[in-house]
Amino acid sequence: MNITIGQYYPASSIIHRLDVRVKIILLIINIIFIFCSFSIYSILLMTAMILFIMVISKVPIKQYLRSMKAIIIIFIFTAVINIFYGAGETLWSFGFIKITYDGVLNAIFIALRLLDLIFISSVLTYSTTPANITDGLERVLSFLKIFKVNTQELSMMMSIAIRFIPTIMEETHKIIDAQKSRGADFESGNILNRIKGIIPIIIPLFMSSIKRATDLSVAMECRCYNSYTKKSKMKILRIKLCDIIAILFVVTICIGVIFCNIMF
Amino acid sequence: MSNLLEVKNLSYIYGKNTPYEKIALQDINFTLEEGKILGIVGHSGCGKSTLSKLLNGLLKATNGDIILEGINIWEKPKNIKSIRFKVGLVFQYPEHQLFADTVKKDIEFGVMNMGVEKNQIDIRVRKVCDILNIPLSILDKSPFSLSGGEQKKVALAGVMCMQPKILILDEPTSSLDPLSRNNLLNQVMAYKEEFNASVIFISHNMQELSLICDNILVIKEGKQLAIDTPQNLFFDDKLLNESGLKAPEIIYIAKELKKLGYRIKDDILTVDDMCKNILELLGGDNK
Amino acid sequence: MSFIEVKNVTYQYQDSSTKALDNISLNINQGEFVSILGHNGCGKSTLSRLLNGLLIAEQGEVIINGINTADEESIYEVRSNLGLILQNPDNQLVTTVVEEDVAFGCENLCLKPDEIRKRVDNALKAVGMYDYRMFDTYRLSGGQKQKIAIAGILAMKPKCIVLDEPTAMLDISAREEIIKIIKSLNQKEKITIILITHYMEEAIESKRVIVMNKGKIVLDNSPDIIFSQVELLKSYGLDVPQSIELIYNLRKRGYKIDYTLSAQGCINNIVSLLQGNDI
Incomplete structure (x- = not known):
């Protein structure tokens, strides 16, 4: 993809x-x-x-x-x-x-x-x-640090979000396939049915995102991440x-x- | 015994007519009889998962036919949903699809989509919990409060509840410990016996395939290398080399002993088989 | 003083009625290659998180290289000495580009840019992924992602790496590659390796196997001694290699045949047995 x-x-x-x-x-x-x-x-x-x-x-x-x-x-x-x-x-x-x-x-x-x-x-x-x-x-x-804005944290959040977009998209496709295999229908039905039909996709996606976030925070802690001390950078x-x-x-x-x- | 499923010259190309075109499967041919278990083996990316999605109508083949109970599954494209109730597909890590408030509601999801009556649904749920050893006490719990292994069983129950004639399991034993793995294999056999269903078992663990499959289909880079009984496959050195697959350890031992000149049978599959064979050579127990 | 000292540790999760770990004690020396075997839920993952201070035991203490993991001030020193690799390869990669992900740990340790560059390159070469350094992390296979995760920890130059079922989500060839890398890190770089697994073919590769069951350590010995206790292992929900099971069955029938860990060893022993009986 x-x-x-x-x-x-x-x-x-x-x-x-x-x-x-x-x-x-x-x-x-x-x-x-x-x-x-x-x-x-x-x-x-x-x-x-x-x-x-x-x-x-x-x-x-x-x-x-x-x-x-x-x-x-x-x-x-x-x-x-x-x-x-x-x-x-x-x-x-x-x-x-x-x-x-x-x-x-x-x-x-x-x-x-x-x-x-x-x-x-x-x-x-x-x-x-x-x-x-x-x-x-x-x-x-x-420079926004003067206003007590943690730019390192903001940047980390943005970069993680971007990193996980393709992963989460792939996960969504897998969940849709799995629910379709149990007879879920996302194409037909009135508006109300279609909205209800989103639940079997949103809930699993939500739960897996929480698990992902938990695992990722463990992995980051293992590599000594903390948002307060200034990190160095490999790229100059x-x-x-x-x-x-x-x-x-x-x-x-x-x-x-x-x-x-x-x-x- | 008639052929429940016939797959003829099946091919699938991803991204046809785009720069990302890729041949996922080419000319796959096999039949599956009622009550039999077919194993599908091959390295990652060989097309096993694509094949499973073609079989239950999630994907439409670019070439070839899939004939289920004598009828092409795409004969009435609008009815393709009904095929998914006959060909139940359980994906790898099925616990990722759980969503309902209670375990019971999640297991019922598929069967409710089929339009089965309420009282029948309850009977089916109990039956499937019995087969999979799911205690009835957890039916009212949230699926998210269960352990990983229990969640896997609930997800599997959701598909088994639809009582599909063909149950396709895509790497069902991934990340299961040995005890859970053996239990699952037994439960799959129990399902097959109970409903006289056929099972397609996708795995890259030759040992577990050797334990339950009647036939094994070997795929390499989208092409069909062979389809045969486990015994014939494991003793075909040329095929094993070509496919890059390794026969279970016990088969290797059997083959080496045979090479050394000992009378080893041609149909050794399990440790018990090998033990019996050696005992015969030794003339029985040593008491 | 051992590199890792676990002293009378008990741990119970908040929402659980049973103890995840029940009064366990363990010593591991620098340079060892230890496997921890056990069925799912026996407490091995909990133990891995206690080792690097992600969890702190209510009773007992965990001392890594002389530092108590409960000491909040020194936690980063513990973690830079003891790295942890998790089961899901995807959920360990933080950034979009391979080399930046490997540099993540070093950047957190505030090392100089030149030093980071050197360590990243060496770590990638050690896991055989140097050619992939500019790739998108998303495009890698499961096995490749796990190698990058290992490289990310390696770049921090830990004295010990704990791997919690690192191959559970990988296929057979990827699994073998990871085990090969781990063995080489132990032999060449002298890094202490603690491999948590339920695959006995992986545990066999180590020098010391610890078996856990229901929160306790039940066996602690070399692989050949552990795997010969077939009945006991099965009662703990574990499996043994087919060669060992075969030898066990023959012994049950009254024949004298020694246990051995390799298939070739098994064949040799069977041949000796048959020859000894004039077959």
């Missing part, structure tokens, strides 16, 4: 090689500037940069388009709404349906913002394994030349965006 959680796409691109902390911080900066692009030239500049990053990530465009599938309806809906409900000079009208210049402009803005958001987030998930993302998040968010993250280039590149574009905002 092939499950691509977080949709990691292995490739040997410069994006894949970047330090995960740099990727996360640059992602946050990009998101901020996507929403702070007030002129059409700013957003076009951001879009151009993001398209460039997508190309050098060596992940096929088809994959990126797949990530759009989930929001395609919202995308079209939002774009259409804005085309027909703008203010300003009319470009074309038919009865009470009016398409204005501003409307079209707004639609393009929103469309580009949405696309940029989806694509730049996908760049992170396609170029970084879920394990590395949680590791990076833990390191980046470690070092900022490399490509990371510095990436930071400079994004900062330059962001300055360009501010410039466009002011000038246009």
Whole structure:
């Protein structure tokens, strides 16, 4: 069974090689500037940069388009709404349906913002394994320790959850097969019956998850886990030349965006 | 004795027409008579579990036929559920499927799905508890308060209660200690005798298969290597080599003694058989 | 002073009316390979959890390498010296990537990154899984997962590894591989091994077999002496190898034939018996 959680796409691109902390911080900066692009030239500049990053990530465009599938309806809906409900000079009208210049402009803005958001987030998930993302998040968010947030624990919880998703999915299939073998029917019947039919799946799944959690906590204790003392890490993250280039590149574009905002 | 089950040219391919296509089973052929026990043996991943799911209609074969009591099981696809009441499949670690409030309700689950009358259900539950040595006192307890071994019995009872004509057991003795293992084998024989049912016993423990099976089907990497009586299989060195399986220790001893020239019978299966044989050579007890 | 000292330990679970362990005492020396045999429910799993301080006995004490397991301050020292492997391979793996899981224990011990890297690589090589270090843990087979679990403990450089029915959920070839690894760890690395099992073909591989029944230790000797007590073992719900059962049956019939642990030994002894009777 092939499950691509977080949709990691292995490739040997410069994006894949970047330090995960740099990727996360640059992602946050990009998101901020996507929403702070007030002129059409700013957003076009951001879009151009993001398209460039997508190309050098060596992940096929088809994959990126797949990530759009989930929001395609919202995308079209939002774009259409804005085309027909703008203010300003009319470009074309038919009865009470009016398409204005501003409307079209707004639609393009929103469309580009949405696309940029989806694509730049996908760049992170396609170029970084879920394990590395949680590791990076833990390191980046470690400043939250000042607010008494145990980032090590949070990161451990996230990483365990991700680790067990495929295991629990497999378990669910096994339980469904076992109950079907006793005549359980998950396909037919009215809504009430179908809801009742979930019980023979949920309860065993729940019980086995509790057992799993108990065993896992024993295994972790055996390996001296405790959430209070700081752990060391085998992987040392070092900022490399490509990371510095990436930071400079994004900062330059962001300055360009501010410039466009002011000038246009 | 007529053939209860006929399997003809059965094949199954996972993920057909996708990049993950894999041939799980190829050209499996065998028949199963009423009241007989068929063992299925092979290494992990050879396709044993896939075969069991094909037999009870959880999976549909990409090729070949499964004929149960003279009728193809997929003749009326809408009725495939009824096949599962005739071919009862018990998965490995069946205790993971327990869900009801009480042991009794869990055992009844399958039989209730069959639409059997209430008074008949109670009779069936008592019968199956008798066969599996489940004390009636635990019927009102929660299945989750039982030990691992008791839970396994309750799960097995849930399938046996449906009184399937063919009972398929997928590695039922995993993680059981020797005493529990022997008890289970006896209980399976008791079920077979009581209902004149057939049993398909999937395992990779040749010793336990040798104790109860009439025939053993050997599968390697999805292909059928052989189907024969335990005696014929264990004494076929070429087959054992090819399949990577090891005959029980007592068979190895019998074969080595035979090689050394002693008159050893060809149908040794158990320690008792071997002992009798040696005693014959020695001329009886040494009193 | 033995490496492991169990002194008059009694343990009863909260929701149980019977004692899981009833006044047991046991000494195990550094470098030994001990099997603990017993039917399900005899207390062997409870004993394994008492050894590394997951459970603390109400009566009696457990001393590992001079440290009392009840001493909360030193519990991590106990656990870094005595590792525990459980039955279910899946529920012991914490992370998604093999090498990161093996590094988990070392990271908890706050070792330096270079040291962790070295230990992880060596541990993976010792269990024969070095080529799989970048694999998803999910994609491994049961036997491979169990090897990774062992590597994870090995990386912590324990003096002793306790394995609680490590092969119960594995098939025969995986079982043999795990036993081979365990034997090699005992012989080459001189790690004390305590193997808890109900498979006698595994217990035979050890130098000392302890049999437990209903919370008590009933037998404690070398495998050849233990397995010759066929009736007693059967009364404890255990099995003996077929070769031993054969010899036992022949002896019951009045013949003088010695017990031996291997099939070949059995054949030799039968041949001697037959030759001795001019067959």
